[in-house]
Amino acid sequence: MSSTARGVRARARIEVTAAIKDEARRQLAEEGAAKLSLRAVARELGMASSALYRYFPSRDELLTALIIDAYDSIGAAAEAARDAASGSDPARRWTLVCEAVRVWALAHPHEYALIYGSPVPGYTAPDDTVPAAARVGHVFIGIMRAAQGDACLDRPELPPGLRPEADRMTADLAPDLPPENVTALVAAWAELFGLIGFEVFGQFNRVVEDRKAFFRHAADRLARGVGLMPPQQGEGATPARRA
Amino acid sequence: MSSTARGVRARARIEVTAAIKDEARRQLAEEGAAKLSLRAVARELGMASSALYRYFPSRDELLTALIIDAYDSIGAAAEAARDAASGSDPARRWTLVCEAVRVWALAHPHEYALIYGSPVPGYTAPDDTVPAAARVGHVFIGIMRAAQGDACLDRPELPPGLRPEADRMTADLAPDLPPENVTALVAAWAELFGLIGFEVFGQFNRVVEDRKAFFRHAADRLARGVGLMPPQQGEGATPARRA
DNA sequence: GTCTATAGGCGGATAGAC
DNA sequence: GTCTATCCGCCTATAGAC
Numbered sequence: 001m002s003s004t005a006r007g008v009r010a011r012a013r014i015e016v017t018a019a020i021k022d023e024a025r026r027q028l029a030e031e032g033a034a035k036l037s038l039r040a041v042a043r044e045l046g047m048a049s050s051a052l053y054r055y056f057p058s059r060d061e062l063l064t065a066l067i068i069d070a071y072d073s074i075g076a077a078a079e080a081a082r083d084a085a086s087g088s089d090p091a092r093r094w095t096l097v098c099e100a101v102r103v104w105a106l107a108h109p110h111e112y113a114l115i116y117g118s119p120v121p122g123y124t125a126p127d128d129t130v131p132a133a134a135r136v137g138h139v140f141i142g143i144m145r146a147a148q149g150d151a152c153l154d155r156p157e158l159p160p161g162l163r164p165e166a167d168r169m170t171a172d173l174a175p176d177l178p179p180e181n182v183t184a185l186v187a188a189w190a191e192l193f194g195l196i197g198f199e200v201f202g203q204f205n206r207v208v209e210d211r212k213a214f215f216r217h218a219a220d221r222l223a224r225g226v227g228l229m230p231p232q233q234g235e236g237a238t239p240a241r242r243a
Numbered sequence: 244m245s246s247t248a249r250g251v252r253a254r255a256r257i258e259v260t261a262a263i264k265d266e267a268r269r270q271l272a273e274e275g276a277a278k279l280s281l282r283a284v285a286r287e288l289g290m291a292s293s294a295l296y297r298y299f300p301s302r303d304e305l306l307t308a309l310i311i312d313a314y315d316s317i318g319a320a321a322e323a324a325r326d327a328a329s330g331s332d333p334a335r336r337w338t339l340v341c342e343a344v345r346v347w348a349l350a351h352p353h354e355y356a357l358i359y360g361s362p363v364p365g366y367t368a369p370d371d372t373v374p375a376a377a378r379v380g381h382v383f384i385g386i387m388r389a390a391q392g393d394a395c396l397d398r399p400e401l402p403p404g405l406r407p408e409a410d411r412m413t414a415d416l417a418p419d420l421p422p423e424n425v426t427a428l429v430a431a432w433a434e435l436f437g438l439i440g441f442e443v444f445g446q447f448n449r450v451v452e453d454r455k456a457f458f459r460h461a462a463d464r465l466a467r468g469v470g471l472m473p474p475q476q477g478e479g480a481t482p483a484r485r486a
Numbered sequence: 487g488t489c490t491a492t493a494g495g496c497g498g499a500t501a502g503a504c
Numbered sequence: 505g506t507c508t509a510t511c512c513g514c515c516t517a518t519a520g521a522c
Contacts, residue, residue: 032364034277051506118360119444121275157475162460165453187461194437201362210408217405218430221468231474232400294488
């Protein structure tokens, strides 16, 4: 009953919780999130399945914990890349963060599938997951902000029909940035995960071989799209408008 | 034993096969591909589960059939959009095909997840799926080809390190197009499915509201990236290079 | 081609003893 | 907090009758 005893128990609880999540992550890789089973986790851990219910009241709560962990992990990877590149210019920071996100995804394909792949049928993520899910996006917003501060942010065009939505997104996400750049950023954010998802999920099999070089180039193109680099001059033989 | 009887039986077989796939697609929506179960399909169809094995020798064969159907369906939607827009210029054809792919995905989210979402654990698609999977990409290649024929294709830059891979992809996919455009096209192809996937899988919840307008703008930006439109002039206050 | 029956598994979740 | 026992459901796949 001493505070020491409470500390010991609390520590044990944390360790068992971590062991459960570790084993669950292992099984994620083998069976997928849809088939994540408390029973199988318990079996592998040498515990009775009913004992797990003291740690996670249901299968879905365990899933939620894994999702938050995964978002936090990829978010931390993005933040670490940003911090390591703090001396570089914004365009280079952008590319390095993109590459860090890709590296994380390739190193953790099943956790990547859990958070950016198909939703798990019958499961809806609770609001607890939102802050962790936002971390990667915040890193990109921060890079854009710094670029604006350095006055090296090019402003892309915006068609009139998108103006209301652009203003709304801007108010929500980054009121201090121009709506043109916020809109481009949201698009680039989604497109980045298209590139990564195609690589992780195998759509690039038999299509792209040198994926690292391909990705680096694509990330640079995304940086151009959000205004972190000037639009390049085309080398084409003709101006692109039809006669 | 007459040829008529054979015809009747063949027709019945086709109809039952179609009914099985229809019911399986229905269940895909409710339980997901990972839990697709021959038994549940049979139950819903009022058949004995063992009877289904006369049509599909295993669960995986049924899954393969559903995957091929889904690729063919989204491919046909892309081709139909291309054909309907045959009078328009390449940039407009690009955008219309992108929108058709998005519309298909939103109308068939679970089939979309089956082909462009997380891989089904324990299942590997056989080579039979490759031709169907390539249809959407071929539509985009065709649009690029036509643009080149009309001499309205801008050629983006390529860094030296990507040259070998660009040449390799070009030889594989479209030897008659410039490697710069082929590389940009492959990137845009992946990015397109990033945009669509984020919408279908819910990543845009609470972020993008007017998704149709947002997508149209993003698709135009992709068209610019592959050279179907000239790069736009930035309106930014300053040139984008850092001092 | 369809059925019943069967083998040999799997799962979530709870009750109640210790 | 962990256990055993239990309820009740699910699955793939096959054998053999009709």
